[in-house]
Amino acid sequence: MCACIQCMAGSKDDPWFAGRHKNLVPKLLSRQNSELSPITRKWWERLQGWVGKKNYGAVVKTLFSLFPDEEHYSDTGPHRCRTCAVVGNSGNLEGSHYGPLIDAHDFVIRGNTSPTAGFEKDVGLKTTHHGIYPESAVDMDNSTHLVLVAFKILDLEWLISVFTTKHITR
Incomplete structure (x- = not known):
């Protein structure tokens, strides 16, 4: 430990x-x-x-x-x-059987909308945080924290718009 x-x-x-x-x-x-x-x-x-x-x-x-x-x-x-696992979505874990090891961490951080369904034995099932760009935050479930990866000022403006006027032009 x-x-x-x-x-x-x-x-x-x-x-x-x-x-x-x-x-x-x-x-x-x-x-x-x-x-x-x-x-x-x-x-x-x-x-x-x-x-x-x-x-x-x-x-x-x-x-x-x-x-x-x-x-x-x-x-x-x-x-x-606290321990964390940062899990990508490249497919490198296929066949690894790391799923239980990944799920044993306090935090499991996944990039974008990494799929877990059908790959549980290799990538685990647990997700506590998703690191995403704003344009990827569509139809996300409420079971994880979203970590906004804001790179453009437009990303910050988008976030403000979502929580105020709801007017998103792009």
Whole structure:
């Protein structure tokens, strides 16, 4: 069984993990960490294909006026360990019989709308979180948490629209 003190201590010996894990980077967007640094903002706007056309700050302010930004999962600590399985939908698990191992985790995070029906012995049955783009959030069941993977400012505007005017133009 995992005990966080041992897991994290051992991970420091792994150069790949140590070079990528930045504990100070916030895991979830909140009002406190929503301001982008100038260099990050410039990079992100260039990826969006627009510079200065939309007001990111105003959109984020509206977003947090609709949704609380409490600290989720803040009860973690060295004596409170939760495990998670992140399961893709590529088909690599076919024939693995990892289903029971995957289902034994506290959280099972799946990308997009990964199918489980018919593949339970290999991919498990449990899903606690779906990581999705907004356009994939169609006809989702209410048994899992949806983790919105917002990349475009339009994604944030879409979310605001869904919970206010319900007017979605695209």
